[in-house]
Amino acid sequence: MTSLLPKLREIVGDQGLIADPSAESRYHGDWSTHAKCAPLAVVRPANTTEVAQVLAACHEARQPVVVQGGLTGLSGGATPAGHELALSLERLNGIEDLDAQSMTMTVGAGTPLEAIQQAAEDAGFRFPLDLGARGSCNIGGNIATNAGGNQVIRYGMTRNLVLGLETVLADGTIISSLNRMLKNNAGYDLKHLFIGSEGTLGVVTRAVLRLFPRLGNKCTAMCGVDSFTNVVELLHLLGKKFGGELNTFEVMWANYFDHMLANLADARSPFADHQYPLYALIEIETADEADGMARLEVCLAEALEAGVLQDVALAQSLREAENFWKIRDGVSDIPNLLTETAAFDVSVPINVMESFVADVDSSLNKRFANYSNLVFGHIGDNNLHLLVATGDKSDYQAINDTVYGVVGDYRGSVSAEHGIGLIRKDYLMYSRTPEEIELMQRLKATLDPNNILNPGRIF
Numbered sequence: 001m002t003s004l005l006p007k008l009r010e011i012v013g014d015q016g017l018i019a020d021p022s023a024e025s026r027y028h029g030d031w032s033t034h035a036k037c038a039p040l041a042v043v044r045p046a047n048t049t050e051v052a053q054v055l056a057a058c059h060e061a062r063q064p065v066v067v068q069g070g071l072t073g074l075s076g077g078a079t080p081a082g083h084e085l086a087l088s089l090e091r092l093n094g095i096e097d098l099d100a101q102s103m104t105m106t107v108g109a110g111t112p113l114e115a116i117q118q119a120a121e122d123a124g125f126r127f128p129l130d131l132g133a134r135g136s137c138n139i140g141g142n143i144a145t146n147a148g149g150n151q152v153i154r155y156g157m158t159r160n161l162v163l164g165l166e167t168v169l170a171d172g173t174i175i176s177s178l179n180r181m182l183k184n185n186a187g188y189d190l191k192h193l194f195i196g197s198e199g200t201l202g203v204v205t206r207a208v209l210r211l212f213p214r215l216g217n218k219c220t221a222m223c224g225v226d227s228f229t230n231v232v233e234l235l236h237l238l239g240k241k242f243g244g245e246l247n248t249f250e251v252m253w254a255n256y257f258d259h260m261l262a263n264l265a266d267a268r269s270p271f272a273d274h275q276y277p278l279y280a281l282i283e284i285e286t287a288d289e290a291d292g293m294a295r296l297e298v299c300l301a302e303a304l305e306a307g308v309l310q311d312v313a314l315a316q317s318l319r320e321a322e323n324f325w326k327i328r329d330g331v332s333d334i335p336n337l338l339t340e341t342a343a344f345d346v347s348v349p350i351n352v353m354e355s356f357v358a359d360v361d362s363s364l365n366k367r368f369a370n371y372s373n374l375v376f377g378h379i380g381d382n383n384l385h386l387l388v389a390t391g392d393k394s395d396y397q398a399i400n401d402t403v404y405g406v407v408g409d410y411r412g413s414v415s416a417e418h419g420i421g422l423i424r425k426d427y428l429m430y431s432r433t434p435e436e437i438e439l440m441q442r443l444k445a446t447l448d449p450n451n452i453l454n455p456g457r458i459f
């Protein structure tokens, strides 16, 4: 490190190097429960060339590097070990180009998601990736984790929103695949290697993103539902009536819904004192607001009549819609809720989701005298989040073993959208075959033969 540091300073200048980051806690870890740690140093390159030079130097010196974006990840992937150098992309921040004709935007990897959404809106478009951490996460991190979020049912995951990518390999080679076309079958589509690879195969430096027309007429409803069978029925009904106009279908189990209301100062139930086992938050977005609202009203009235749902509240104003969303999205506003619980991000097919939740509860019940398990998720995408706590942090490992064991029984995914990082790698084998994991390892060894990029993440 003594000979590497001066070399790195030469590449990135004084502004780009924090040689002693012990007091710079921002770089010590992400939002996950993984233990925070100061890296050896923090390198903050200002452009792709500097990223390439930094990586080439680290490759030669066999210096392990952890890649950092907005540090909102929930898997520990960006949390350094003490012998690692942190490579922060925060200075590659900016929108380079917005092409209204092609409906594309070219951005630096360190650009916050919210800035990208805003720039798209200002130009009359929409960049539809949306998640609770929008103000802090960066597009490079979103791409590296193939982030999902609230509108996957309509627009797909990050993978579907990226047309082109510029990446730097571990040895400093720049792979420029800044494609701007929707169709391009000229050989392998290499960007897909890097999207969702959690920084283990290359460092994303720039991206070409797909934009969509901004319809801007959202209609939001909260439904009280008496059974999971009816939740699925409601999802199918909305699919039939609205097809691609359905933006969101989020479901909250009663214990999550009640916990949010009890702990968020300004959230209130649209159903006053009436309680239901399940709550579905629905959002459609149509070209014509009045038409959308009228169609949603008719559809939900029919569902009410048919007993598919038991209560419904249609947001009559932006404020009411925000109140519904606050209940669903308020996790990060409740101090310590994400950091003091074992937080799961799993997926199982929708036809077994109800029995999966029951089996998780019964397994937790057998192992722990007291526990809470708050359940919610992007049900239209098969994605469930569980927040499990016993009040004793030393149970954390046993909780993980219990819940992931049930995921394995169902051949579900131990990570639907947050990634494996450091905290789920012991459970990867529940969701991937030995052959799949071996192929991942072979790709890793080919692209990063000295194992310097995010070593130990994923496997």
Ligand SMILES: Cc1cc2nc3c(=O)[nH]c(=O)nc-3n(C[C@H](O)[C@H](O)[C@H](O)COP(=O)(O)OP(=O)(O)OC[C@H]3O[C@@H](n4cnc5c(N)ncnc54)[C@H](O)[C@@H]3O)c2cc1C
Pocket (backbone or CB within 6 Å): 030, 031, 066, 067, 068, 069, 070, 071, 072, 073, 074, 076, 077, 078, 089, 109, 130, 131, 132, 133, 136, 137, 138, 139, 140, 141, 142, 143, 144, 145, 146, 147, 148, 149, 150, 198, 199, 200, 202, 203, 204, 205, 331, 332, 417, 418, 421, 454, 457
């Ligand atoms: C309140 C809250 C809500 C959330 N909601 C969602 C949600 O709905 N859906 C969802 O998918 N996630 C969600 N997340 C998780 C998190 O926001 C996403 O994983 C996000 O994509 C991470 O982006 P980041 O810039 O913060 O990445 P970081 O946390 O900095 O890094 C994440 C991983 O990507 C790697 N990485 C970062 N930048 C690059 C790069 N340029 N090149 C290569 N590798 C890189 C890191 O090494 C690490 O492995 C949520 C998090 C919070 C705190």
